Amino acid sequence: MKALKLSVGFVSILWLQACISDDYIDDNIEPVLQIVSNIDTLEINTSFQIEYQYFNNIGQSETVEVIWTSTDPDIIDIDAAGLATAFQLGSAAIKAETTVDGVESSDVLNIAVGAFTTFEEEPAIIEGSIVTTSSYELEGDFTYESTADGVRLAFKENYEASTALPGLYVYLSNNNNSIANAFEIGKVETFSGVHDYEIPNVSLSDYSYIVYYCKPFNVKVGEGAF
Amino acid sequence: MKKLTVLFVVIAFSTHALFAGGPWLKPKGKGYYKLSEWWTVFDQHYTDTGLLDPNVTTGIFNTSLYAEHGIHKRLNLLVNATLFSRNYMNNVRSRTTDELIIPGEALNSVGDIDLGVKYGLSKPGSKIPISATLILGIPTGTPAGGTQNNLQTGDGEFNQILQIDAGSGFQLGKTSAYLSAYAGINNRTKGFSEEFRYGLEFGLGLLKNKLWISSKLNAIESFKNGFTAETVTSTSVFANNAEFTSLAFETNVFISKNFGVSANAAGAFRGEIIAAAPSYSVGVFYDLK
Structure with missing residues (x-):
């Protein structure tokens, strides 16, 4: 009887180990900011909204504060909301950058200014x-x-x-x-x-x-x- | 999961061969009865190539009753019933955000029940007893539970094991010892592969045979003639074609003339589609002599 009681007690302790706990996966990745607008040439004296996607350090899409800059604002200027405006013929590089939790991400899109707005064909x-x-x-x-x-x-x-x-x-x-x-x-x-x-x-x-x-x-x- | 069920069967039947489960038969009216708890918790497994891969931490806890009872001088009845089985898997969380990605789950139910008969092929008292055992695996457990149907307390199939055991007891100086071996075929249904099983056990009786220690080698080789994920879309055939070679150590201590306690640790050192972690069992037994 004593052995039986001991066994029951031991089994009871064992069952405490049978609880669901947590496993962790290493899912941290490099955040990615990418300009998704595929504009190739912007018609002079017109504007175009540049769009972006940001995937955070676990790959989730997220809206972040993006800083937009142009390498030549006299040719193409871009405002804080990403609206690009073409002022004269030429080309400029549009840069989007953001810093989230101390991690910087950026992307660059080269846009020409011409007579018509054209788009780069996506890879087939x-x-x-x-x-x-x-x-x-x-x-x-x-x-x-x-x-x-x-x-x-x-x-x-x-x-x-x-x-x-x-x-x-x-x-x-x-x-x-x-x-x-x-x-x-x-x-x-x-x-x-x-x-x-x-x-x-x-x-x-x-x-x-x-x-x-x-x-x-x-x-x-x-x-x-x- | 199937691989766990396979491991369970091996351990559950690896009672001390000298008392039960080996070639020796209990005389008519005598028997061996054991209540035990078997468990394993693992976070890696042997893959189909025999290498180790990680998996979500999984646990199985089985409370089982084993009984072997003599109804004739050459015939024993066997029962191995998993009275309660718990299979669980841990939560999966993001290490980056602590977000719960996949919630853990558990399945609790009665497990499978094995019924068998053991017949003495050799005369009672033979120096090298030989017996034949037929075991019928009754699928009383739950073969597919949880939201992904990946939790099991049974394999869901009716299998039949035909096994031959042989052994011998002898003296090593003043110490009692025995050696036994078995080989058998497990015929399985519902798309599971047939299996060849074999094993070897060596034991020593110490302290005037009040303490028995033993070491066991068990193996299952799959015929790999069952369904695969390619030939069946059901998730009930989990990890078919499991095979392994394991080593176990067991201690049995008589605390009275008939009562005793036992402890067992086992682990596969080679395998395919099977948990790669040690399993343990503790139990109390009554040896009706």
Whole structure:
């Protein structure tokens, strides 16, 4: 009886260890400020609103205070809100910069001044590769392109993924270490060769990474950068 | 997860071979009964390539009852019932912001139950006893729980294990000792791969056989003939094709003529799709002699 009581007591102590606690992932990344307006030439004596995107140190989109400057305000001037105005023929570099929690980020866009406003064509297709970040097989080349209502992520013949993982999912993310705020494309159902994903309501510049994640193990398996 | 269930089965059946679970049979009307707690907490696992990868910290705690009872001089009945099983996974948080990214979850339920019969192939009292055991794995546990269906207290499949055990007790000087071995086939259903299981155990009786210490080598080799994530979309086939080789150490102490306590520590030193962390168990047993 004494042994039984001792065992019950010991088991009770054990169960205190069976509580859910916290695991932490290292999801800190370099913040990114990027000018997303693709204007190439600004018509003289007109104005154009320059747009930006800022992704913070965990890859979340965020509105920040941006300082806009021009290398030659006599050609193109820009106000504090990012409205650029062309005054004379020539070209100037427009710089956007911000400092968040002591970390500086910036981007530069060269704009010419001409008779018409023109835009730089977005790359028709982005090419890249996925690589494993684990011991599970994952590799292959892909293309990433705009469609009428979104984007298409297409994998080539050399794509291979381990079939040992039952819950492998693919995401679009701005943090290659986390799926927080990521877009879940879906569960991986093709493990070899050509296949593609049609993703509506997403544009090419919305995300920077493909992340492969095993949900049952809650761990990243691989990644690819756009 | 399947890999944990596999590990559980091995440990649960690795009762002290001299008392139960080995080739020796309990005489008619006698038996061995054990209430134990088995647990493991792991944050890495062996992948399908045999290398180590991290995973969210996962714990399994099983409260089990093992009974082996002689109903005939050459026939024992076996029961290994997981009375209560808890499988949990930790929260996943951002180290940068402390934001909760994936909430942890837990599943609590009855686990699987194994029913078996052990038949003595050799005559009672044989110097090298040999027995055959048939175990039926009843899927009374929950095979898929939690929001991601990634928590399990059972494998959800009815399996059948046919096993042969052989062993011998002998003296090493004035010390009692034994050596036993087993090999068996686990026939599994619902897309799980069949398995070949084998093991070796060596034990010593000390302090006039009131203290027994033993060391065990257990292994499972998967036939890898079941479903994979490519051939099934259900998440119920978690980590199929698990295999491992583990080493365990166990101590059993008689605190009275029949009652005793036991402690066991085990760990896989080679594996595929299986937890890479030690497991432990403690229990009380009653040896009806």
